[in-house]
Every structure is written in structure tokens, then in C-alpha cells.
Amino acid sequence: MKSTENSRALTGSLWLNRAESRFLGGDRILLLEKIDELGSITKAAKDVGISYKTAWDLINMINNLAEKPLVDRLTGGKGGGGTSLTAEGKKIVAQFKTIQEEHRKFLDNLEGRLGDTDSLYQFLRRISMKVSARNTFAGTVTAITRGAVNAEVTLSLKGGIPLTAVVTNGAIDNLGLVIGVEAYAIIKASSIIIGTDLHDAKLSARNVFCGTIAKIIEGPVNTEVDVEIGGGNTVSAVITHDSGTRLELKVGGHACTLFKASSVIIGVS
Numbered sequence: 001m002k003s004t005e006n007s008r009a010l011t012g013s014l015w016l017n018r019a020e021s022r023f024l025g026g027d028r029i030l031l032l033e034k035i036d037e038l039g040s041i042t043k044a045a046k047d048v049g050i051s052y053k054t055a056w057d058l059i060n061m062i063n064n065l066a067e068k069p070l071v072d073r074l075t076g077g078k079g080g081g082g083t084s085l086t087a088e089g090k091k092i093v094a095q096f097k098t099i100q101e102e103h104r105k106f107l108d109n110l111e112g113r114l115g116d117t118d119s120l121y122q123f124l125r126r127i128s129m130k131v132s133a134r135n136t137f138a139g140t141v142t143a144i145t146r147g148a149v150n151a152e153v154t155l156s157l158k159g160g161i162p163l164t165a166v167v168t169n170g171a172i173d174n175l176g177l178v179i180g181v182e183a184y185a186i187i188k189a190s191s192i193i194i195g196t197d198l199h200d201a202k203l204s205a206r207n208v209f210c211g212t213i214a215k216i217i218e219g220p221v222n223t224e225v226d227v228e229i230g231g232g233n234t235v236s237a238v239i240t241h242d243s244g245t246r247l248e249l250k251v252g253g254h255a256c257t258l259f260k261a262s263s264v265i266i267g268v269s
Helices: 023-038 041-048 051-063 087-114 118-126 171-174 243-248
Strands: 071-072 081-085 135-146 150-156 162-167 182-187 193-195 207-218 223-230 233-240 254-259 266-267
Touching: 023 041, 023 051, 023 087, 023 223, 041 051, 051 135, 051 233, 081 087, 087 150, 135 162, 135 171, 150 171, 150 182, 162 171, 162 243, 162 266, 171 266, 193 233, 193 243, 207 233, 207 243, 207 266, 223 243, 233 243
Parallel strands: none
Antiparallel strands: 071 081, 135 150, 135 182, 150 162, 182 266, 193 254, 207 223, 207 254, 223 233
């Protein structure tokens, strides 16, 4: 397809997946559909067969990676309050259905020519990669400062929020990072520090994002805390139960998230 001044040329990638729920994140799109239909995270999670916590984490990731938030949430205890898709969320779901329909036709035609493709599907699944880190953000590289061994990379997240990472010069070259390239920032929840009243504090951590506490899950040892930092971005942290109690964290309260630039992993598509 030839690009014009007002359109972007389409390029193709190969997707071979007979499990409709997994095709291009189809299980996540299904969750969005159920949220739109039922108006509740709890009901949507039950309908698709996942836990409320898993659904909440998926929504955080989806909103973090989308150019615009796809889900609007009103916190309200375990019931999740009122939840709905934004206009952008509805558009994404509709577009996905069109892509899914065309992809199904493509696979039917391909199997007619190749015969049994089960072994090919299995091979492609083996070389696919998933990450366990709770925090994954999409952004654009806005600055790269090289040193003798390491380089400092700045990504601009949604809402213009700057995130800084330190990686090796070799990683910069291997990933093909240059100004303007889209990249992912990945941070483990255990690497996030939570603080309050830090606006006047002097800290060595390069990444300090303050916002509103959206969710707290307390356990006997650890406490999970989600902080909405603006632009549709949510940072998830795992801290000790005692720390959460000492900080007197409450849903709707103010908190800051901190993490070192060296704790950030950079990835590209």
C-alpha cells in the first residue's frame, strides 16, 4: 500500500496463532469488551475466567502502553467502582475485530497451502518472549548521552513524562536506539520505592513520579501499591507490609514512586 501525505504505509508481520484468545493480545481485548459490556472490573474478570487482581494489573498495563487511556476506572473497593471504556478503547476493540476477521481468513488460506502447521505454531511460540515485570511503559527516545561504557537514555512517556534509563553502549547499538525511536521501559515492581512528602527532598534516584494511590493490596509480608502518575500511566510497587503501615498509605492519597535509572530495562519491538 503506497503511503500518502495523510496516511501511513502499512507493513506486514507474520502472526500464526489458532487460539483466538491469544492472537495479538486477544485475551486482553476480550477483557476490554467485557468491561464495556458489564461496566465492572469484577464482573468482567469473572466472565473471562481470571482473578480481579489479574484484571486490574492487565488494565494498568493496557493503559500504560496505549497512546491514550482505554479504560476509565472509579475506585470503590473490591467491586471496582464504575468502569467503562473510553472512546479510544471502543475504537481499539472495533479495529481489533476487523483485524481478527481478516487474520482468520489468512490462516484458512495458508493451511490450505501448507497443510498441517502445528509444528510451525509450536516453534514460533517457543521463540516468543514475555516479561514478568509488572511495569511496562511505551515511550519515544528523546535523548541519548553516551559515556565511556554506559549511556543514559531518556524516554518520553504519555503525557510528556520523562523516564531515564542507564544501559550499556553496546545495548544502544544492538537495539538501534536513536532519537525518535519508540521503545519500552520495563521495571520490576520490587525495584520501586514508595514515599510521601518528597517534593522538597533531594534524592539520587533519577526517576521520581508522584501521583494518586489507585490500589492497595495488603499481604502478611508485602503490600502492592498502584500509583497513577498522570497521562494514563500507573506505576506498581511491592513494598513490605510494615512500610505500607508506617507510611499510612490510603487509596486516593498522595504518594511518590522512585526508582534508579539502572533499574530500567529498555526494549524495542
